[in-house]
Amino acid sequence: MNIFSIKSKVCFDKGSIEYLNTIRDKRVCIITDPFMLKSGAADRIINIFRANEVEYEIFSDIKPDPPIETVAAGVNKMRTFKPDVIIALGGGSSIDATKSIILFTVKILNANGDKYNKPLFIAIPTTSGTGSEVTSFSVITMGTTKFPLVNEEMVPDIAIIDADFVKTVPPQITADTAMDVLTHAIEAYVSKNSSDYTDALAEKTVKLVFQYLLRAYKDGNDMVAREKLHNASCMAGMAFTNANLGINHSIAHTVGGNFHIPHGRSNAIILPYVIKYNANLQGQKETEAARKYVDLSRMLGLPCSSIEEGVSSLICAIKVLIRETNIPRNLKEANVDGNELFNNLESVVDAALKDNCTRTNPRIPSKEDIGSLIKEIYGY
Incomplete structure (x- = not known):
């Protein structure tokens, strides 16, 4: 028996970022890299949440080819904040790191008796490449070696495919x-x-x-x-x-x-x-x-x-x-x-x-x- 599954809801076409206006009365964590903050790309998300008075925090320590140390830092952030919604903004590195962060946070908290349901996971890619926004794959780096992880729990719930986020890609x-x-x-x-x-x-x-x-x-x-x-x-x-x-x-x-x-x-x-x-x-x-x-x-x-x-x-x-x-x-x-x-x-x-x-x-x-x-x- 073969199984074909598409778990993620996909929001696409120009302006699909407006989907975030449906998020109300939730604690949100935005996971991204420093460039997304510096370039103003993250402002499109932040401005929506500010206008809707949504509580949010930002974890922006993502590095290319995310090392396990970055994932660990993200897990520590999640264990403290315990968001209802996590948004990954960026290329494959940001989305892959977020997947691992969510997976390990849920497992660690529940293993310690601190019941924590998996947060709603929204992925917003800023490159047209990895497809990570709809996959169960994540690649993290230990030393110089890349380790692919595969787990259905890492599939984003919602993918926002808004081409405005890629129009300045070199x-x-x-x-x-x-x-x-x-x-x-x-x-x-x-x-x-x-x-x-x-x-x-x-x-x-x-x-x-x-x-x-x-x-x-x-x-x-x-x-x-x-x-x-x-x-x-x-x-x-x-x-x-x-x-x-x-x-x-x-x-x-x-x-x-x-x-x-x-x-x-x-x-x-x-x-x-x-x-x-x-x-x-x-x-x-x-x-x-x-x-x-x-x-x-x-x-x-x-x-x-x-x-x-x-x-x-x-x-x-x-x-x-x-x-x-x-x-x-x-x-x-x-x-x-x-x-x-x-x-x-x-x-x-x-x-x-x-x-x-x-x-x-x-x-x-x-x-x-x-x-x-x-x-x-x-x-x-």
Whole structure:
């Protein structure tokens, strides 16, 4: 038996932030990062609560790739304030950290006999990339290693997809995050846990990214393109929270974490190589993954008179997006220290194999496969 679930209520289109006017007579905690306060983005939320005389507090200590220490500080804040509503405002780091903070706060308080029901959780993404606003996934950092957590209790209750929050995102971050969206969709599409339901969301996501990424990259004031990518990010989140991902993310988690490459950029660099690996056109049998990659090529109107041409067309189209958005073609171009990478290759490979995303990759990788793939991705 398969299960498909979309837990989050999604408020979208221009001005959807006005949903917050429905919150009255509640204690609210806003979790965000310092930039959201400095830039004034958080003021849109604060002004609503001030006008409605809603009691609120702010926790703004979120850092990129949220370390476990940040999560612990947030838990201490929650244990004291005990909000009825928690709002995560920001990119994947803010939303991921908030998920972990909520999960650990509820468990700790209840374990200590201090009954505390899970607060209403509202996520407001300010980048069009992670889809974290509708997923059960959270990634936190311990030392230099990123640890993905998966728990249904971390799924936000409400996602507010308001493109006004992404209209000032710089071009390179727009590209990096949109390529993260594309990777989410493609990995969910070929996942062992894919279904008709997740495929529909993934297909639409892929189409939207190819149609609108370059428009948003070249003109940040193109609000149609911004809104379409913001919706695509959310839909990709719905797809992969049900279907899971694959080794593209497994490798990105460990390589990106160790070498400080933005997550979306890591995924973009890795994606063409993983598609080639998963398609396995050198194998004796035509693979299901290869057929599905061809389906995407056909949907995008790319040449696909054969399985080989269809897979190659998809890879080439992705490489065009990478080139046109100035994303490095390999890890060497991303300034990864080759000596450091290869000296630590065994631990990097082991971390990728143990990653939760690996279990649903369409092709079962060996340790040697991952090692060879990383060498290829480096540009070895």
